[in-house]
Amino acid sequence: MHQHQRRLLTIVTESTIEAHLLRDIQRWGAHGYTITEARGKGARGVREGNWEANRNIRIEVVCDDSSAERIAGGLRAHYYDNYAMILYLSNVDVLRPEKF
Amino acid sequence: MHQHQRRLLTIVTESTIEAHLLRDIQRWGAHGYTITEARGKGARGVREGNWEANRNIRIEVVCDDSSAERIAGGLRAHYYDNYAMILYLSNVDVLRPEKF
Amino acid sequence: MHQHQRRLLTIVTESTIEAHLLRDIQRWGAHGYTITEARGKGARGVREGNWEANRNIRIEVVCDDSSAERIAGGLRAHYYDNYAMILYLSNVDVLRPEKF
Amino acid sequence: MIDPVVMFFLLGIAAGVLRSELRLPVQVYELLSILLLLAIGMKGGIELARQPFLALVPQMLAVIAMGFALPLLAFPVLLYFGRLPRTDAASIAAHYGSVSVGTFAVVVAWLSARDISYEAYMPVFVVLLEIPAILVGIVLAKGLGSGDSLRRSAHEVLLGKSIVLLVGGLLIGWAAGEEGLKGIAPLFFSPFQGLLALFLLEMGLVTASQLGTLRRYGLFLLGFGVLAPVVAAICGLVLAWLLGLSVGGAVVLATLAASASYIAVPAAMRISVPEANPALSLAASLGVTFPFNVVVGIPLYHWLTRHAYAIFGGS
Amino acid sequence: MIDPVVMFFLLGIAAGVLRSELRLPVQVYELLSILLLLAIGMKGGIELARQPFLALVPQMLAVIAMGFALPLLAFPVLLYFGRLPRTDAASIAAHYGSVSVGTFAVVVAWLSARDISYEAYMPVFVVLLEIPAILVGIVLAKGLGSGDSLRRSAHEVLLGKSIVLLVGGLLIGWAAGEEGLKGIAPLFFSPFQGLLALFLLEMGLVTASQLGTLRRYGLFLLGFGVLAPVVAAICGLVLAWLLGLSVGGAVVLATLAASASYIAVPAAMRISVPEANPALSLAASLGVTFPFNVVVGIPLYHWLTRHAYAIFGGS
Amino acid sequence: MIDPVVMFFLLGIAAGVLRSELRLPVQVYELLSILLLLAIGMKGGIELARQPFLALVPQMLAVIAMGFALPLLAFPVLLYFGRLPRTDAASIAAHYGSVSVGTFAVVVAWLSARDISYEAYMPVFVVLLEIPAILVGIVLAKGLGSGDSLRRSAHEVLLGKSIVLLVGGLLIGWAAGEEGLKGIAPLFFSPFQGLLALFLLEMGLVTASQLGTLRRYGLFLLGFGVLAPVVAAICGLVLAWLLGLSVGGAVVLATLAASASYIAVPAAMRISVPEANPALSLAASLGVTFPFNVVVGIPLYHWLTRHAYAIFGGS
Ligand SMILES: Nc1ncnc2c1ncn2[C@@H]1O[C@H](COP(=O)(O)O)[C@@H](O)[C@H]1O
Ligand SMILES: Nc1ncnc2c1ncn2[C@@H]1O[C@H](COP(=O)(O)O)[C@@H](O)[C@H]1O
Ligand SMILES: Nc1ncnc2c1ncn2[C@@H]1O[C@H](COP(=O)(O)O)[C@@H](O)[C@H]1O
Ligand code: NA
Ligand code: NA
Numbered sequence A, B, C: 001m002h003q004h005q006r007r008l009l010t011i012v013t014e015s016t017i018e019a020h021l022l023r024d025i026q027r028w029g030a031h032g033y034t035i036t037e038a039r040g041k042g043a044r045g046v047r048e049g050n051w052e053a054n055r056n057i058r059i060e061v062v063c064d065d066s067s068a069e070r071i072a073g074g075l076r077a078h079y080y081d082n083y084a085m086i087l088y089l090s091n092v093d094v095l096r097p098e099k100f
Numbered sequence D, E, F: 001m002i003d004p005v006v007m008f009f010l011l012g013i014a015a016g017v018l019r020s021e022l023r024l025p026v027q028v029y030e031l032l033s034i035l036l037l038l039a040i041g042m043k044g045g046i047e048l049a050r051q052p053f054l055a056l057v058p059q060m061l062a063v064i065a066m067g068f069a070l071p072l073l074a075f076p077v078l079l080y081f082g083r084l085p086r087t088d089a090a091s092i093a094a095h096y097g098s099v100s101v102g103t104f105a106v107v108v109a110w111l112s113a114r115d116i117s118y119e120a121y122m123p124v125f126v127v128l129l130e131i132p133a134i135l136v137g138i139v140l141a142k143g144l145g146s147g148d149s150l151r152r153s154a155h156e157v158l159l160g161k162s163i164v165l166l167v168g169g170l171l172i173g174w175a176a177g178e179e180g181l182k183g184i185a186p187l188f189f190s191p192f193q194g195l196l197a198l199f200l201l202e203m204g205l206v207t208a209s210q211l212g213t214l215r216r217y218g219l220f221l222l223g224f225g226v227l228a229p230v231v232a233a234i235c236g237l238v239l240a241w242l243l244g245l246s247v248g249g250a251v252v253l254a255t256l257a258a259s260a261s262y263i264a265v266p267a268a269m270r271i272s273v274p275e276a277n278p279a280l281s282l283a284a285s286l287g288v289t290f291p292f293n294v295v296v297g298i299p300l301y302h303w304l305t306r307h308a309y310a311i312f313g314g315s
């Protein structure tokens, strides 16, 4: 079974900005995304997720290397400073490369 | 601490087929799985997760390489064409290899 | 865009022990964590997540290699034998290494 | 004037179309549907206990027959006029042959608000109509050789959420009776209309999200989504007249015939006829037929019934 | 006839055993348990305000003593007859020494449906019985040297959901009184039985999922799960008689003694005695004792109480 | 005596401060806020239908003017006395210029419990006061050149959950009238106080989690969070007197002026003024002002109103 390497970009951030964020990452090259509800703790404190102002979402985007760079760069430029957000990238193998 | 390499198979798909899918992936070699509720967007459009027909689930299976191949192959043969589904594989290190 | 390699530690376990576990992994070196609600199946049977006693949580920690080792070791020593738990590690690239 | 519960539906559609950020958690949707299904079942069961069961058997058989007939009527239209692939035609036919419990709840609330009585054992018909169309749909899609798949599907629908709660409610209502259920009425019966209003708010939001698909698939679905329920309602009305139902009962049966499933059948089709495109059938059943029935259809079927009963006789 | 709320429980079990896809979102389960705990607490508090508090102190001490005694009674049976490992025996003993709020709600609904009055401050006993057995269980598992662990456990149970809501409800009920709480009655008091019915539907589903474990662990658990509550109920009944409780109060205290925890204690044991297998204790308390009490036990304890009170005197 | 709904708030705070494991699922929080917003809207709409609409326009304009004025008053205080960065001062000013629907619900329940009548179309003012302060806040943070951002923000707030549900409820209440909504009253109106109690329990838990932040940011926030509402309440009271509102109406308008948003405004500021630290504004509005208003403020504003009206005349 032939496998193709892609990048998996995972973002954890405030749910308040979901709509804007999704619009932007698609503009920067994401063909799709998967969202799960999350809570957590980081430099900006505990986000318990028990109330609209402190819910997190965890967004995953599978894409090619250059899109991943573009999205990560865009997020760093436009979101990093002002929002609770982490972001990491890893390598994944997919079966249908044309989808991503 | 000795670590052993395994494959992590992640599937995002429609929640409607959960029962059948779980039965199949266990038949194809999964010893366990973890499910989280998800929503997202892909080639088959937005799946908002606000209603039974458009909920996604995200399934993770840690297994050895050959099981991963078998499961991915089975999913491609039996599910890919007709269901909203993506699937990707990555390498992970585990501490207790006998579990997977 | 310069990227730095870190370890991503993923733990799936019983939600009952959340508070204790979070305290411990922070003591062992985690600067943050992300939690999602999960359910699943493993050696200790099906955990459907429909009731307080059988809910799982999925915890992710991004950290440096030595913290990852320490946390994984601590979990193995203090939790592995008595709790439904799996744990795996993978490599991820981050943009702001100072956060983790 | 429009019924308040329908206003909630329109509010949901408006919020969805305007891309408001209003969202009901899916768990609230689930809770509402559980409460509504149980309440409908129990009300039917209470009434069933008051009837001689055997006297209902002929009616029940006739209703089941209608459940088999309706999708067979819809299928050729979808195939030849709609030029849809066989599997899609079969799947949509199954949706329209089966029923929507939400629509049933609305017609019941509509009649109550107008003090129009109806045969209160109608929830039994909801149960009876839910399944036959699914079986027909699978056979239409896969041919008669699909016995195994049929059996599995029937099994799955029987154990699906809606049937279990409706039948469970029926049995509890039947065993406990109105008096026995007085204690739980403040959760299930008194707030019924409020629960329905909230449910319709959510269905409005979901309906709005179907409108995009609808646009993509053109006029045929729109026309089918409006005409099919009217034709089916007339079938239901004729059957009701033949069975000697009251005006209220005829309106309910007509509405059941006119309604298209958007819960049990989509799930069953997804498993048994996976090649069928679910966007298509949901756009029609939820994006067109559900709002049509709720806003226009029910008053129309009542109007038709009154005139038909006036002309041909019947109470 | 079976109570309607119990029918919901049986419906849940049936749906679970038949592998129906019916599922209640865990958030609904949480909402229901929050509402029930608060309502029970407030009802107790309202009544408590009507009593001279000091007069209750002796009763309260006696009930606490029973909370310490019951697990000590169960432990040797589990250890010697059940041949269970020490930690499992201790953990199960703690489950059975403590109480189940769900069972308490059912007995209260059962008595109300039959217009049998009882000492309405009983929720206080629920609070008092919840904790001692946990402490005993930890000592039995780990020896008396476990002081630190004990303190932490007591602290955690005291701040656990059930105690906080019960005690919070008690205080609110006590401070506001029946009159003061009239405004919130339509959410907490009137739909109480309906909420309980829905809660039992969910518990039925959960119970069904325990039956597999039960089969694996054989007959001893089954026997223990049926006999332990009967023996405990008799202890409770004797104590009630000694304390001069009414027949209704005796039935409640007997049922509390008979009931086994499946919320607070499992959580506490998971943390303090992690070596104990939770499948074992839950299979017994939830898979056997809860259904036994709900379906058979409560009527049985009422029958026993009436006869005992008739023979030995008491109202 | 403290109102029972406030006791639930205190229970939530106590549970949070003691680090109890009590948690309400966020879906329950969402359900409660949806029900409360719709109920408040519908009540206002019912009343609106009874008024000549044009007669209210002057009052509405005056209230909108207050919505623009209040944040302009708060801003310099925050900037010069608080020595806060411009963006934070602007964001906090926006929070305090806008309103809290939760506080509105509490004052309404408080007045009802005391049989004090008020102009029942007050929910209209809630809607009118929600938005102006947001626009002012953005201009204060970004200057008048922020026209585009302003338009987008206004759009987003208009389509946010609170406005859609309040306005939707208003329209439904207005169109259906009290009689028309009788069917849904058992879900929306009768349990209103109970729903509010549960909502306040959750808000208590959330408030407790703000206390940590509060400690970090020192005394200024605490002082501002107590004094700002009192000053704003006096503005509201004066306006009410000028508009000829009843004592009850004046208490409501004073409380609205005194209340600080913790739902709509935080979300809008997060998007439009992301540089502002949300921990700061939430610690003040939710950690100080909300509890202050609910526990102390409302009775205080009532006391002030009664005396002011006694001195200056007014009913
Ligand atoms: N080291 C970490 N590992 C995993 N998740 C993290 C980590 N740091 C932060 N997060 C997540 O990212 C969110 C925002 O992080 P921050 O901006 O650091 O407050 C947190 O609420 C966590 O959910
Ligand atoms: N590029 C992607 N990255 C992450 N998740 C995706 C991506 N494409 C699709 N998905 C997820 O997979 C589901 C099914 O995808 P599809 O079959 O392409 O519609 C979507 O609803 C998303 O949740
Ligand atoms: N092979 C696996 N792949 C993915 N998740 C697993 C696997 N095995 C176990 N899990 C998850 O870890 C939890 C505890 O596992 P266990 O201790 O094996 O019962 C399960 O409930 C699953 O959610
Ligand atoms: Na139909
Ligand atoms: Na007990």
Ligand code: NA
Residues within 6 Å of the ligand: F070, F095, F096, F097, F098, F099, F232, F256, F257, F258, F259, F260, F261
């Ligand atoms: Na204000």
